[in-house]
Amino acid sequence: MKQKHFISNSNESVRMFKSDLIETLSKTHWSLPIWVFVPIIAYLIYLAINSSISVVAAITMVSLGLFVWTFVEYAMHRFVFHYHPNSKLGKKLHWMLHGVHHDYPQDEKRLVLPPGISLILATLFFLLFNSFIPTPELYPFFAAFLMGYLIYDIGHYAMHHFSFKSKLFKKIKLHHMKHHYVEPNEGFGVSNPLWDIILRTRGKGKSK
Numbered sequence: 001m002k003q004k005h006f007i008s009n010s011n012e013s014v015r016m017f018k019s020d021l022i023e024t025l026s027k028t029h030w031s032l033p034i035w036v037f038v039p040i041i042a043y044l045i046y047l048a049i050n051s052s053i054s055v056v057a058a059i060t061m062v063s064l065g066l067f068v069w070t071f072v073e074y075a076m077h078r079f080v081f082h083y084h085p086n087s088k089l090g091k092k093l094h095w096m097l098h099g100v101h102h103d104y105p106q107d108e109k110r111l112v113l114p115p116g117i118s119l120i121l122a123t124l125f126f127l128l129f130n131s132f133i134p135t136p137e138l139y140p141f142f143a144a145f146l147m148g149y150l151i152y153d154i155g156h157y158a159m160h161h162f163s164f165k166s167k168l169f170k171k172i173k174l175h176h177m178k179h180h181y182v183e184p185n186e187g188f189g190v191s192n193p194l195w196d197i198i199l200r201t202r203g204k205g206k207s208k
Helices: 020-025 032-049 055-081 088-103 115-130 138-161 167-181 194-198
Strands: none
Touching: 032 115, 032 138, 055 088, 055 138, 055 194, 115 138, 138 167
């Protein structure tokens, strides 16, 4: 008998907090990241267009920003979301951060990050990149980095709730479904399997 890696496949949201306010803030409609991050991305593109950066440099930084995002996505998922602490508090925080998603993978309101968390992370990454990437090169780089995040976040929801006709999207969805239902310690790339292939964590298990 195959090991079950989830508690429920229901679309309903499991309650996490006693406080009604905190509970409400912990739930996010899938479209909210679009409303939050598209204006930020648009502003960064505006700054890039109105700067002295060349077209070649802008295209290079956009490509680099998307590439860097793919690694950050993989590393965050593998080394942060799937880090299993030993302390009682650590285990509780881990469950709230990511464990709940694996226990209830179809929970519609916990498939994208709440803006309170994603905006803090975005700010920290901006400060990090700003420490060694000069402006105006930072503008197209970070715009592409946030585009990568948006593709990941919305794509993650789609993988759990949409049906795809494209063979490519079907393969990407299958890659993520294997992570949930076959082997949670493999397949850490969500929007793409690039770093799973490079770092040999893609896995060969068959889906259910």
